[in-house]
Amino acid sequence: GQNIDQPTEMTATEGAIVQINCTYQTSGFNGLFWYQQHAGEAPTFLSYNVLDGLEEKGRFSSFLSRSKGYSYLLLKELQMKDSASYLCAVRDRGSGYALNFGKGTSLLVTP
Amino acid sequence: DGGITQSPKYLFRKEGQNVTLSCEQNLNHDAMYWYRQDPGQGLRLIYYSQIVNDFQKGDIAEGYSVSREKKESFPLTVTSAQKNPTAFYLCASSTEGSPLHFGNGTRLTVT
Numbered sequence: 001g002q003n004i005d006q007p008t009e010m011t012a013t014e015g016a017i018v019q020i021n022c023t024y025q026t027s028g029f030n031g032l033f034w035y036q037q038h039a040g041e042a043p044t045f046l047s048y049n050v051l052d053g054l055e056e057k058g059r060f061s062s063f064l065s066r067s068k069g070y071s072y073l074l075l076k077e078l079q080m081k082d083s084a085s086y087l088c089a090v091r092d093r094g095s096g097y098a099l100n101f102g103k104g105t106s107l108l109v110t111p
Numbered sequence: 112d113g114g115i116t117q118s119p120k121y122l123f124r125k126e127g128q129n130v131t132l133s134c135e136q137n138l139n140h141d142a143m144y145w146y147r148q149d150p151g152q153g154l155r156l157i158y159y160s161q162i163v164n165d166f167q168k169g170d171i172a173e174g175y176s177v178s179r180e181k182k183e184s185f186p187l188t189v190t191s192a193q194k195n196p197t198a199f200y201l202c203a204s205s206t207e208g209s210p211l212h213f214g215n216g217t218r219l220t221v222t
Contacts, residue, residue, distance in 0.1 A: 103153035
């Protein structure tokens with residue numbers, strides 16, 4: 001099994017930067033994914049890390065340290081529409097291509 | 112347009128009845144998955160299939176059954192043995208190494 005931990009809730013101000021952390025434990029790490037999910041909707045893919053370092057995609061960046069079992073998602077220039085749940089997920093070699101998800105971090109962006 | 116179709120969006124059933132949730136994809140993906148989402152619980156893996164006529168149990172398979180007779184289709188049956196069937200059910204698909212693509216989900220309510 002896996003333990004994937006991320007904060008339950010975060011609040012940030014429009015225009016600011018927010019960092020959402022994720023720690024994990026797995027025996028056969030094969031990639032870490034971040035998804036965004038608005039209430040009542042399907043998760044949508046944001047980013048993927050399999051090697052250590054930073055991956056940047058526009059306003060979103062994701063970092064991975066495999067030795068520390070740690071990742072973060074960085075959101076810049078926050079917009080009101082960024083209010084959503086952010087899901088950290090880990091792929092393990094023992095589960096084919098299936099992902100194991102953390103419980104998600106609910107981000108509220110305030111004016 | 113390629114995608115994953117789940118139907119219906121909302122489903123209501125009486126306790127003790129079996130119910131089948133539909134999932135169809137035209138992305139030509141080999142792998143398909145079923146997840147369940149409850150408030151505060153994140154996504155939990157029910158079943159997954161990496162190839163036609165083969166599937167594996169996920170973390171919470173008890174009370175559920177699946178079939179994979181065609182590459183495009185992966186229906187999920189929620190049986191009367193499932194103690195707490197009311198939930199948001201998400202189907203996903205992927206090809207080797209790619210992120211999971213999710214359908215829009217089916218919200219099942221059992222009373």
